[in-house]
Amino acid sequence: MKTARLTTVWSALVAGVVLASACSSGTSSGGTVTINFPYLWGGPEAQALEGVVSDFNASQSAIVVKGVSSPDFQKQLAEMSGANGFDVSDNFGSTVGSWASKGILEPLDGYMKTDNFNTGDFVPTALQSNQYQGKTYALPIAVHTLLLMYNKKIFSDAGISGPPATTSDLQADITKLTKVDGSGNITQLGMRSPDYVTLAYAFGGKWYDSQGNPTPDDTGNVAALHFWVDNVVKKYGADKIKKFESGYGEYASAQNPFYTGKVAMTLDGEWQPVFVKQYAANLDWGVASIPYPDGRPNLAGATQLTSSMFFVPKNAPHKQQAWTFLKYLTGPQAMTKFTRALGNLPARKSILGSPLYNDLPQFNVWLDSLKSPNLRIFASLPSTAQYQKDLNDEFQLIANLQDTPEAGMAKVKSKAASYST
Amino acid sequence: MAHRSVYRGLLFASPWIVGFLVFQLVPIIASAYYSFTNFNLFQDPQFVGLHNYQRLTSDDLFWKSLFNTVYLTVFGVPISLTAALVAALALNMRVRGQWFFRTVVFLPTVVPVVAATYIWRWLLNGQYGFVNEALAAAHLGQPLWLDDPPWTKPALILMSLWVTGSAMIVFLAALQDVPGIYYEAATIDGAGMWARFRHITIPLISPVILFETIIAGIFTLQYFTQAYLLSQTRFNAASGGPENSLLVYGLYLFQQGFVNLNMGYASAMAWVLLFVALAGTLLLLRLSRNRVFYAGE
Numbered sequence: 001m002k003t004a005r006l007t008t009v010w011s012a013l014v015a016g017v018v019l020a021s022a023c024s025s026g027t028s029s030g031g032t033v034t035i036n037f038p039y040l041w042g043g044p045e046a047q048a049l050e051g052v053v054s055d056f057n058a059s060q061s062a063i064v065v066k067g068v069s070s071p072d073f074q075k076q077l078a079e080m081s082g083a084n085g086f087d088v089s090d091n092f093g094s095t096v097g098s099w100a101s102k103g104i105l106e107p108l109d110g111y112m113k114t115d116n117f118n119t120g121d122f123v124p125t126a127l128q129s130n131q132y133q134g135k136t137y138a139l140p141i142a143v144h145t146l147l148l149m150y151n152k153k154i155f156s157d158a159g160i161s162g163p164p165a166t167t168s169d170l171q172a173d174i175t176k177l178t179k180v181d182g183s184g185n186i187t188q189l190g191m192r193s194p195d196y197v198t199l200a201y202a203f204g205g206k207w208y209d210s211q212g213n214p215t216p217d218d219t220g221n222v223a224a225l226h227f228w229v230d231n232v233v234k235k236y237g238a239d240k241i242k243k244f245e246s247g248y249g250e251y252a253s254a255q256n257p258f259y260t261g262k263v264a265m266t267l268d269g270e271w272q273p274v275f276v277k278q279y280a281a282n283l284d285w286g287v288a289s290i291p292y293p294d295g296r297p298n299l300a301g302a303t304q305l306t307s308s309m310f311f312v313p314k315n316a317p318h319k320q321q322a323w324t325f326l327k328y329l330t331g332p333q334a335m336t337k338f339t340r341a342l343g344n345l346p347a348r349k350s351i352l353g354s355p356l357y358n359d360l361p362q363f364n365v366w367l368d369s370l371k372s373p374n375l376r377i378f379a380s381l382p383s384t385a386q387y388q389k390d391l392n393d394e395f396q397l398i399a400n401l402q403d404t405p406e407a408g409m410a411k412v413k414s415k416a417a418s419y420s421t
Numbered sequence: 422m423a424h425r426s427v428y429r430g431l432l433f434a435s436p437w438i439v440g441f442l443v444f445q446l447v448p449i450i451a452s453a454y455y456s457f458t459n460f461n462l463f464q465d466p467q468f469v470g471l472h473n474y475q476r477l478t479s480d481d482l483f484w485k486s487l488f489n490t491v492y493l494t495v496f497g498v499p500i501s502l503t504a505a506l507v508a509a510l511a512l513n514m515r516v517r518g519q520w521f522f523r524t525v526v527f528l529p530t531v532v533p534v535v536a537a538t539y540i541w542r543w544l545l546n547g548q549y550g551f552v553n554e555a556l557a558a559a560h561l562g563q564p565l566w567l568d569d570p571p572w573t574k575p576a577l578i579l580m581s582l583w584v585t586g587s588a589m590i591v592f593l594a595a596l597q598d599v600p601g602i603y604y605e606a607a608t609i610d611g612a613g614m615w616a617r618f619r620h621i622t623i624p625l626i627s628p629v630i631l632f633e634t635i636i637a638g639i640f641t642l643q644y645f646t647q648a649y650l651l652s653q654t655r656f657n658a659a660s661g662g663p664e665n666s667l668l669v670y671g672l673y674l675f676q677q678g679f680v681n682l683n684m685g686y687a688s689a690m691a692w693v694l695l696f697v698a699l700a701g702t703l704l705l706l707r708l709s710r711n712r713v714f715y716a717g718e
Contacts, residue, residue, distance in 0.1 A: 040656060071655075071656050071657070072656065072657040073656050073657055073658050073659070073680075074657050074658075074659065074679065074680060075657065077679065077680065077682075078679060081462045081463070081679075081682075102461050102463050102464065102682060103463045103464055104463050239565070239569070242547075242565055242568055242569060243547055243548065243565055243568075245568070246546060246547035246548055246565055246568040247546075247547070247548035247549065251655070314463065385681070386681065389659065393661075393664075393665060396663065396664055397664055400570070400663075400664065402664065
């Protein structure tokens with residue numbers, strides 16, 4: 001008798017625990033739908049985005065958006081692989097090819113058609129990088145370019161009148177501005193180690209051919225890598241540079257090595273006017289196009305264009321509401337507010353000339369960079385993430401003098417032969 | 422009567438049985454199946470036979486990660502077990518405040534591994550870390566530790582010396598099991614401290630040394646947490662540390678499965694690791710045959 005009752009109680013307990021853990025939390029109450037919006041931005045940029053979110057929440061009562069700052073690529077992808085994920089998030093345009101080919105992004109064409117959503121105002125290259133095999137999988141919020149920022153005070157102290165125009169000027173400036181103490185340790189570096197993909201574009205290189213095949217061994221790419229290896233790494237020593245770099249402060253803080261004068265030049269993006277205002281208000285700085293190789297002025301103004309986009313994952317629980325919010329986020333009003341707060345270049349042509357950006361010091365240089373005919377994009381294909389990782393691994397080896405630029409890029413070329421297209 | 426008690430026993434064991442089936446046995450069988458497929462979690466798995474295993478042989482990151490892990494095991498396990506044994510010997514001595522020293526040596530194992538790893542990241546910083554300041558004060562060279570490819574794994578081994586507490590406790594228990602009369606007899610016969618250690622202590626605790634070596638070896642082959650945390654970059658993009666020197670086997674498996682969404686490939690890697698661990702364990706057991714003495718033999 002006793003054991004039978006004990007058995008029943010125990011079974012009920014186990015069953016109850018199993019059932020309770022299997023229930024997922026509901027997200028709607030009385031007609032209002034709550035959607036989840038994790039995003040990669042953090043700090044003041046996240047706060048700006050939250051301002052846009054509260055504007056949206058205040059403007060209507062059918063949808064409540066819950067935003068959360070989650071600067072973690074791996075966590076984002078993990079959430080997209082379960083049964084129920086988040087509703088809207090952001091990433092870079094270069095991931096669309098890979099994700100769309102795996103079927104984890106919700107195609108937006110149907111929603112755009114139903115709402116008569118016009119995409120003609122978007123910057124064409126930005127919109128293209130959010131498409132895969134003719135379908136649109138994301139909408140761009142901002143585009144980004146990298147330019148050469150330089151510390152005006154360090155320049156004038158060294159007697160240099162202006163930013164370098166050609167790569168030999170750049171070479172000379174780096175030499176003049178790199179200081180080494182008695183024991184061979186670097187105390188000031190002429191230039192922070194650059195994004196090699198962008199530097200390759202400046203040297204006329206390309207990373208894909210017109211058929212979409214990777215071309216890491218292009219002569220321009222190798223020339224860019226040689227520029228850095230021969231003029232900086234071999235000159236000052238790979239381990240001395242590593243030691244100097246290990247002491248760099250956080251990127252988004254007052255200890256950023258460019259703000260503290262540890263490096264005299266750096267390649268960086270259009271959000272820097274806002275960052276400098278925030279973290280280094282007294283910095284005397286300037287910005288110019290990336291130098292072009294001597295004798296090839298037709299390459300002037302070359303830089304890499306990347307884009308940030310918003311997307312709806314395939315496993316979003318509330319796709320229709322997610323689309324409504326997505327429309328708002330990439331609409332002119334929200335885009336102006338958000339990109340102005342972040343100091344990003346907006347992805348809508350109509351906003352590019354807005355007087356709102358006039359009070360951002362030197363932002364106009366990045367605006368003008370969008371007009372260059374030498375603007376390059378890294379293609380968004382299914383193999384892009386793998387290609388970028390293999391390139392970054394090889395760049396590290398080359399910067400540490402473990403591989404020559406030629407040998408390193410040849411290695412990546414042979415790895416690329418096995419990429420799934 | 423016997424039926425009733427079996428039934429009751431099974432019922433009480435049911436949570437564990439359910440857990441084992443759902444979280445261990447079924448996933449094990451599933452991963453064996455997936456290792457013969459291309460599976461990206463979002464689309465149906467496509468059967469590809471032995472293709473994943475063949476790809477492994479030509480993937481140099483696979484060999485690099487295997488090398489990194491075997492390096493940590495072959496060097497890290499003897500070093501940390503020696504440290505644990507030395508600590509246990511020291512803590513076996515009757516001194517005042519023995520309880521205090523034992524607590525202090527064991528305390529690091531209680532610190533959460535994630536918090537400890539982030540603290541170590543700053544302790545090991547090349548320019549500002551305390552470890553390098555101490556080395557500088559002793560007029561020794563100061564490597565860049567986590568930023569210098571040849572020094573990242575020694576940094577991991579250094580970190581593991583800090584948490585020898587759990588192995589130390591096992592060795593301490595084994596040491597206390599050695600009957601004191603052997604030591605007395607040896608001392609009367611004129612044996613010195615080292616001779617007593619070599620001929621009495623080591624043989625009598627050798628089963629425990631073998632056990633700890635196998636356990637530590639299997640554990641280190643699955644090394645993941647500290648390598649994952651210390652190779653993190655901005656936005657937690659997938660990384661293997663400088664020149665992939667921190668890319669341990671578990672980390673590469675994780676990246677293949679959850680970043681590149683090659684679940685079939687990751688499953689194949691998991692089964693290869695099982696066979697590597699099996700081979701290692703069998704080798705250790707073989708080598709131990711004439712070196713381990715079990716009581717009663």
